[in-house]
Amino acid sequence: MERFGYSDDELLTLPLSYRADLLAGRAALVSGAGTGIGKAIAVTLGRLGARLVICGRKPEKLEATEALLKRAGAEVLPHALSIRDPEAVAGLLDAAKARFGGIDMLVNNAGGQFPQAAIDFSPKGFNAVVDTNLSGTWYMMQAAARQWRDRSAPGAIVNIVAVVGRGMPGVAHTCAARAGVIALSKTVATEWAPLGIRVNCVAPGIIATEGMNVYPDEARRAMPDTNLMRRFGTALDVAELVVHLAGPAGNFITGEVVHVDGGNQIWGDQWTIPRPDWYTTPQESPFPGR
Ligand SMILES: CCC/C=C/C(=O)SCCNC(=O)CCNC(=O)[C@H](O)C(C)(C)COP(=O)([O-])OP(=O)([O-])OC[C@H]1O[C@@H](n2cnc3c(N)ncnc32)[C@H](O)[C@@H]1OP(=O)([O-])[O-]
Numbered sequence: 155m156e157r158f159g160y161s162d163d164e165l166l167t168l169p170l171s172y173r174a175d176l177l178a179g180r181a182a183l184v185s186g187a188g189t190g191i192g193k194a195i196a197v198t199l200g201r202l203g204a205r206l207v208i209c210g211r212k213p214e215k216l217e218a219t220e221a222l223l224k225r226a227g228a229e230v231l232p233h234a235l236s237i238r239d240p241e242a243v244a245g246l247l248d249a250a251k252a253r254f255g256g257i258d259m260l261v262n263n264a265g266g267q268f269p270q271a272a273i274d275f276s277p278k279g280f281n282a283v284v285d286t287n288l289s290g291t292w293y294m295m296q297a298a299a300r301q302w303r304d305r306s307a308p309g310a311i312v313n314i315v316a317v318v319g320r321g322m323p324g325v326a327h328t329c330a331a332r333a334g335v336i337a338l339s340k341t342v343a344t345e346w347a348p349l350g351i352r353v354n355c356v357a358p359g360i361i362a363t364e365g366m367n368v369y370p371d372e373a374r375r376a377m378p379d380t381n382l383m384r385r386f387g388t389a390l391d392v393a394e395l396v397v398h399l400a401g402p403a404g405n406f407i408t409g410e411v412v413h414v415d416g417g418n419q420i421w422g423d424q425w426t427i428p429r430p431d432w433y434t435t436p437q438e439s440p441f442p443g444r
Pocket residue numbers: 265266267268269270276278279280282283286316359360365366368424426
C-alpha cells in the first residue's frame with residue numbers, strides 16, 4: 155500500500171460531511187484514540203464541537219492526539235489504561251464524570267489481534283485477543299450504561315468490530331471476539347432501550363492505518379482484491395459513519411451492524427495469512443466423499 159493513514163494536518167483539515175457545531179455541548183469517550191481509526195474518530199468528533207475523553211494503554215500516543223484535539227479547539231481529557239482492567243475502566247468513567255459531568259457517546263475502538271493459523275494459537279494468545287476485544291469492550295459498555303442509568307441520561311454506544319460474517323482466515327480469535335461483541339450489542343440494545351441507550355456496531359473492512367503493519371506483506375498486498383472498490387478505505391470513512399450513528403442522525407438506529415468495507419462482505423474472501431495451495435490451484439481432494 156502506498157501510505158498508512160492520514161497525517162495530523164489532514165485529520166484537522168479534510169472536509170467533513172457535517173455542520174461544524176453538530177456535536178456542540180456533547181462529550182464523547184473514544185478508546186484506542188492514540189492511533190489510526192480511533193485518532194481519526196476523536197479528532198472528527200472534536201472538530202464537530204464535542205469534548206473528548208480519550209484512552210489507550212500508552213500515554214505518549216494519547217499525548218499526540220491530545221495536542222491535535224487542542225489544535226482543533228476541543229476540550230480533552232486523556233486517560234491511560236488497559237480496557238482489560240474493569241476497575242480501571244470504572245475509574246475512567248468516574249474521571250469523565252468529574253471533568254465533563256459524564257459522557258453522551260462511547261466509541262469502543264480499542265482492539266486488535268495478530269495473524270496466525272488458528273491451529274497454532276496458544277491459550278495465552280487466544281485469551282489476549284478475546285480479553286481485549288470482547289471483555290474489554292464489555293467493561294466499557296457496562297460502565298457507561300451504569301453511569302447513564304444513574305444519571306437518568308440517554309447515551310449512544312458505537313462498537314468498532316470487523317467483517318466477521320463469513321469468518322476471516324488468520325484471525326479466528328478476533329472473529330470469535332467480534333461476533334461476541336455483535337451479539338452482546340444486539341442483546342443490550344434491547345435491554346437498554348428503556349434507559350434511552352442506543353447500541354450499534356461498525357464493521358470496517360480494510361482501512362489504511364499503521365495497525366496494518368501487523369500483517370505480512372503478501373497478505374496486505376492482496377487485501378484490496380477482496381472488495382468491490384479494490385482499494386483500502388480511510389479512517390475518515392469510519393469516523394464519519396460513527397458520527398452518523400452516535401450523533402443526532404442516528405436517533406432511530408439501534409441494534410445495527412453497519413459495514414464500511416467497500417462491499418467486502420458480499421464478495422471477497424479476506425485472508426490475513428498466506429492462502430494455502432488448496433484455495434489457489436486446482437485440487438483433487440485426497441478426502442473423497444462416500
Ligand atoms: C484485515 C483484517 C481486519 C483487521 C485489521 C486490523 O484490526 S488492523 C489493526 C490491528 N492493530 C492491532 O492489531 C494492534 C493491536 N494488537 C495487539 O496489541 C496484540 O495483537 C494483542 C491484541 C494480542 C495485544 O495483547 P497483549 O498486549 O497481551 O500483547 P502481547 O504482545 O503481550 O501478547 C500476548 C500473547 O499473544 C500472543 N501473540 C502476540 N502476538 C503474537 C504474534 N504475532 N504471533 C503469535 N502470537 C502472538 C502470544 O501468546 C503473547 O504472549 P507471549 O507468548 O509473548 O508471552
